[in-house]
Amino acid sequence: MPLSPEQQAEIDALRAEPMPTLRATVPGIEAHLYKAVPLLDHGFVRVIDYMGDDSAICQAARVSYGKGTKSVQNDEGLIRYLMRHWHSTPFEMCELKLHVKLPVFVARQWIRHRTANVNEYSARYSILDREFYIPEPDALAAQSAINNQGRGEALQGEEAARVLEWLKTDAMRSYDHYAEMISQDGQQGLARELARMNLPANIYTQWYWKVDLHNLFHFLRLRADSHAQYEIRVYADEICKLVADWVPFAYKAFEDYRLGAVTMSAQMVDCLRRMLAGEEVTEENCEMSKREFREFKAMLG
Amino acid sequence: MPLSPEQQAEIDALRAEPMPTLRATVPGIEAHLYKAVPLLDHGFVRVIDYMGDDSAICQAARVSYGKGTKSVQNDEGLIRYLMRHWHSTPFEMCELKLHVKLPVFVARQWIRHRTANVNEYSARYSILDREFYIPEPDALAAQSAINNQGRGEALQGEEAARVLEWLKTDAMRSYDHYAEMISQDGQQGLARELARMNLPANIYTQWYWKVDLHNLFHFLRLRADSHAQYEIRVYADEICKLVADWVPFAYKAFEDYRLGAVTMSAQMVDCLRRMLAGEEVTEENCEMSKREFREFKAMLG
Amino acid sequence: MPLSPEQQAEIDALRAEPMPTLRATVPGIEAHLYKAVPLLDHGFVRVIDYMGDDSAICQAARVSYGKGTKSVQNDEGLIRYLMRHWHSTPFEMCELKLHVKLPVFVARQWIRHRTANVNEYSARYSILDREFYIPEPDALAAQSAINNQGRGEALQGEEAARVLEWLKTDAMRSYDHYAEMISQDGQQGLARELARMNLPANIYTQWYWKVDLHNLFHFLRLRADSHAQYEIRVYADEICKLVADWVPFAYKAFEDYRLGAVTMSAQMVDCLRRMLAGEEVTEENCEMSKREFREFKAMLG
Amino acid sequence: MPLSPEQQAEIDALRAEPMPTLRATVPGIEAHLYKAVPLLDHGFVRVIDYMGDDSAICQAARVSYGKGTKSVQNDEGLIRYLMRHWHSTPFEMCELKLHVKLPVFVARQWIRHRTANVNEYSARYSILDREFYIPEPDALAAQSAINNQGRGEALQGEEAARVLEWLKTDAMRSYDHYAEMISQDGQQGLARELARMNLPANIYTQWYWKVDLHNLFHFLRLRADSHAQYEIRVYADEICKLVADWVPFAYKAFEDYRLGAVTMSAQMVDCLRRMLAGEEVTEENCEMSKREFREFKAMLG
Structure with a gap:
């Protein structure tokens, strides 16, 4: 269990006082605020703050005075269009702030994503805890x-x-x-x-990490992927769930057009067209390397 | 008056429905949300959203589980220390989203600040209004x-x-x-x-602009300055007021250590020491260019 | 003709004095250095400087003491692997500096690519020329x-x-x-x-623009695309040719895995598998929107 | 001695073949290219490539067709003006690529400077050497x-x-x-x-690190400072020497207006004016905190 009674009390205090706000508010992510989701043996991820919702993506895309589009259906359609056509700037209008506790070797991979704000616990200034992965x-x-x-x-x-x-x-x-x-x-x-x-x-460190939704999706595409190291993937997988509760339309579009999508090279597209025309395409006649052809076959299931 | 009745109605609708939230909330900036502050002849700035408060700066600096420090006084002291010693990352933990209407030649200066998120009204897609500065x-x-x-x-x-x-x-x-x-x-x-x-x-355009507090302060230091072009300075000056209502401790530190501060070169510091020791420093014996010496004299009032 | 005799003389002077260097050097791009390639009616693009070559990409990917890999073939294979698997950081190790003259409305699209260095001709300080697109x-x-x-x-x-x-x-x-x-x-x-x-x-402006190869490829993918506005596409198309002469392996990989590639959504991949299994997939049974299905059919030629 | 005979042979091979180039070339930094400067017990820094020189800063500031200004004196004057008035974009037109071998705890501080390109030796893929600080x-x-x-x-x-x-x-x-x-x-x-x-x-890692001159100066200002940890300062100090050999005018301006400069708060400037007017300023009447007053006294020597 990663939290001390004092830490839990601080979290409970933060959750005890709802305040009225005029900002875009999402009950789905409010339910997670401040709570620590345990990961690995001593780690966690906590949502500390968020800015924006699905509607805010549309609002920015349309530079509107009020909410996004006229209806929830329109919002979803617009978000899917934006995602499919790589219009990334409206997604930058949402922001998420997390508190993450994670092993140092995971932190070293994570920090390579440069377009984010980070405050790490300082081992120059403070004493680290005896916690190892x-x-x-x-x-x-x-x-x-x-x-x-x-x-x-x-x-x-x-x-x-x-x-x-x-x-x-x-x-x-x-x-x-x-x-x-x-x-x-x-x-x-x-x-x-x-x-x-x-x-x-494998000692644990912790940081506050704040990122916009576009760059978060980029992080998740690379780190919630089967090629990512398991120890960072558990964090990415958990953050996927949190994002789905925060901006459900954007997350669904991300699943369909990024996570579950495939990119085919010019050669692959050419082979595909030949296959659909009835031709048999083999490693010999495909003009790809052995490895690429294997990847191509895997895409086609 | 820059807003149509339909636009004003959309803004009123957004202000009509406070929602409960567990996030850090600042009444001083809630009072401004969505309202258009008129600037120049047809321009405005509107606060659309914000993330964080003074306490959030301390919370990130300390990577804490609860709020920032134990007391409001400690928060202010820590914020001033961070600003004075160029610890910029905690200020990145606050974020502001604005809707700005501004002449194109002002937008062209503004956009040079790259560390921000922007969605501009598209003149490829839409028709611009007949409004000129x-x-x-x-x-x-x-x-x-x-x-x-x-x-x-x-x-x-x-x-x-x-x-x-x-x-x-x-x-x-x-x-x-x-x-x-x-x-x-x-x-x-x-x-x-x-x-x-x-x-x-001089035609007006508009955009959603989202930026973290550290980069916003950098923008304000350059654009709320007497050397900035008047037409961008009126926007910067207005944003200064909004920021003062949002994160008053951080803004005061910014005023003291950036806006009202001066940077003296190695040569200037040397001259200053000589002056304090009673020596008379002149353009001839100061080892600065004419222009620098003039700037030095101006710093000393 | 966009250059005055004085400007041409300055360019000739820069091309007159080769110097010995130990840096990675590419004859293919040296041949272009400083020369203005005319574009539109008064515009141009000029290569001012470059850093790195195909081998430098491999050198960085391997963090090596000498050149990239043991052989030119290995370099090409590694570069294609890196591009295919979205390992973008080695491509950031090459850098290109251009001098571009372009209409202001093109410049306004261009500047949205934030991860680049820009110095624009200042109309606050200087007088613009009477040149319009x-x-x-x-x-x-x-x-x-x-x-x-x-x-x-x-x-x-x-x-x-x-x-x-x-x-x-x-x-x-x-x-x-x-x-x-x-x-x-x-x-x-x-x-x-x-x-x-x-x-x-439509008045012309000009700037120095410096960018790393990864971000340049991102710019080219969006702007050398059929959906880009014609007036920016002519610049992107020309830069493609310059890049092909500078880093031919990387450019070829970019053509195969980005420019000529397609990204298929999860739904598209599903339909494709059904089609390859002999099923007839129609707008009715494809679980895509009308528009997406049209895009899907276009991908398959 | 940090290099194996094979590594030294690779470096010698790279230094053996000068090539003609039309690019801006600086003999002072060519002399350092590829050579490893030993630091700490097993570390080093090596210059791998550079783009630009002092003149290139002026060339970009003026968006010129030929070299920077008409004379070397003008170049120096312009560079000092740009540095003094925080015109940072012309300095971004120079770029430096280093190969650095450094302990992991130093690398973790270094990587916080996000505006740079990095390729680190991969311990997922390769085996680390038995070398510890x-x-x-x-x-x-x-x-x-x-x-x-x-x-x-x-x-x-x-x-x-x-x-x-x-x-x-x-x-x-x-x-x-x-x-x-x-x-x-x-x-x-x-x-x-x-x-x-x-x-x-304390195990050693290594990376290729590429950065523009403006961001490099920012790094050096923070890390070649007496408050920086000794183990990163030795790297920063060495890089200072390399930069002085590469862009001497820019480096001198950096020394005068950044490294050797001081920033005085609004309160400090006020006290200074009172002191110059003959008043005695004390901790009691200075309207600064104890700590700030101590810092103020230190600035005045």
Whole structure:
């Protein structure tokens, strides 16, 4: 359970006082506000704030004085049109702010998405908690035999046990030394900004992360994808659910035109047309590399 | 008066239905929501939405579970510290969305601030209104005699009258031709995306503009400055007031450490120390250019 | 002809002095350096500088000490892999700097691509030239009957003549008044920053524009597209040719996986699978909107 | 010594073949190209490529057809003017590409500067080397007694020895286990993307980092500052030297108007004027906080 009683009390206090507002308001996401959704062994994601709703996307697209379009159906149709034709700026008019607790090696992938605002807990200034990500047995995967950047089956038996033991004991020992190094009890105490260097990448950090909906969708397309590392995908998958409760039309359009869509190269389109005309297309006559042809076949199920 | 009765009715409708929310809420800015503040002859600025408050800046700086700091005084102290020491990321945690109506030549300056989200009214798709910026007599300024990029006194007498007459009649004639060119009454009708090219840069456009507080302060520092062109400065000055009602601690810190602050070069600091030590510093012994020395003297009042 | 003899002499001078460098160098783009390629009636695009080559993309992808991969074939294969799998950061390691002269209404579309560096000729500081875009007869298109944001046939006969006459005379009159307003001959002279507001959007401006290859490809995908306005498309098409001479492998991959590619929605992929299984898919049983089904049929040729 | 013979041979090969180019070329930075400048115990910075020179800043500011201004003196004057008046876009017209090897905890600070292009060595795909940052004795600093985010004196005696021993042995043990976990010798072998989580933050990583001169100056102002952590400052200080050899006028202006400059708040300017008028300004009558007054006194030397 990732929250202390004090933290839970602070969250409860924030949820206790609804205020009247004239802003676009979405009950579906209000229900999530401030609550921590647990992820991995010590992580979470919390919605801290949001700006805009489905209607706000239409309102900006039309630069209107009032709400988006005349009707909810029109809003949905316009949003789907905008998504399909890559009109991205109206989606930038919605904004989401999250509080995320996550292992450092996940944070290092996440931060590559540059078009977002970030405030991370400072290990120069503060002391990190003794919390490390230790994978569940079925997430303790072997290196993929066919893909340098992928995972295979879960480790088995003694090997799995040995790996888990190392991950745990190395983390604990590193933290013990971290704590002893910064201690000022009878000694000078190493600077925090130096002592943190002894901590492994599975220690948890946390940050406030704020992003507009267009850039969030870009993040989700890459990170809620089967090629993304499992440990970041659990965060992306959870955020997908939150977004679906916040801007349901935009999220559905995202599912249809991005998440569930495929992009076919010029060569693939050419092959497809030949196939629909009755021709048999093979690896030999397709003018694609072996790998591309395999990807093409996979697209066609 | 820039709003039609239909537009005003849409705004009134948006202001008529407060909703409960758990988000950070600021009565001072709620009072402005959706209302159009008139600027120049046909322009306006309207607050459409906001995210965050002074406390949200502290909450992000501390990556906290509840509100910012324990007390309002602590919030103000922390905000001033962050501003003074250029810790900009916590200010990025607040976001403002505006609807702005402004002349095209002002829009062209404004858009250079790239770190913002924009949806502009499309003259490819829609028909522009017959509204042009015609300066008030005291804003009809002569070219500065000393600064290539500045203004001098207001034009006088016949010259002023002649200029105003040209601005008005050229605008009207251009718009007449624009309207006749796109008309499909008894003719094909020129494409809107082409016809717009006949319209001068004082025609009004409008956009939704969304920006975080850090980048908004950067915009305001440059555009609420005496060197900025008057016609953009009136927008910046008005936005300053809105921001002061939204995040009063942050705005006060911005006034003290940015708007009202001066930056002194290494040479200026050196001269200053010499002056405080009783030495007389002159243009000859200051090791600055003539122009810099003039700027230095101005800083010292 | 867009260049004065003095401008041509400056360009010739820049091309007269090759210097030795150890940087990645591409003869194909060196041949274009500084030369103005004429576009529209008074516009041009000039390559001012470039950084990197195809090999530099691989070098960055591999974070290598020497060149990219061991062989040219490997470079091409890696580049195609990176493009296909949306690994965009290695393409950001190449940079192009252009000098572009273009009508203001084109510049206003162009500037929406925010991830680029821009220095525009200042009409606050300097005086604009008397140069306006007047379309060729076959570019004088009517509004599309089926697409609010598109063009139809060219205007014919008297209507075409009338439009051209207005565009020309309105431009000339506006410029005459501009020139007279800023004149300081026997009068105060209106400030340049104000006088420019009388000039229509077909006047030419110019800027230095610098962008990395990833963001340039994004610009080209949207602007070298049949849905882009013709007047910006001629610039994008020309830049495509320059890029093909600069980074031929990357450009070919861009053609295959972006320009010539199609993105199919989840529904389209589903229909496609049904079609390949022999089922007849119609507008009635496809679970797409009318418009989407039309787009789908177009993809399949 | 951070380079293997193979790496050195690759660098030598890149330096062996000068090519003719028509681009702006700077001998001062050509001399550095590809060479690794050692930093900390295993790190380095290498210049991989550059675009532009001092003259290119002026060329863009003036949107000129040829070089920048007529003379070298004019170039310097214009550059100093642009820097002093915060005209930042011309500086964006120069670009620098570096290859940097640095400890992960330094990389985590560095990456917060978002307006840059980055390709980092992938520990999902590749195996990290056994190289860790172990501070020199005089860099093994105690926590500051007065500043939560700072360092005090170097640790002494047994405490220093104990800390060094822990840093070394924890790093070695973590790496041993990392190597054993990914080994496929008689076992499945843990996925690389998981095994890396056992490695502490003082392990070295490397990346290609490309940035424009304006954003580089912003980075240097914050990181070549006495408040920056020592381990990132050594990189910033070294990059300062490289930039001085590349764009000497711009670098001098940066030193005078940014690095060596001070920003005084409205209150400080007020106090200064009172002091220059002969008044004695004290902590009691200055209307600043204790801390600000201390900062003010420090500015005045």
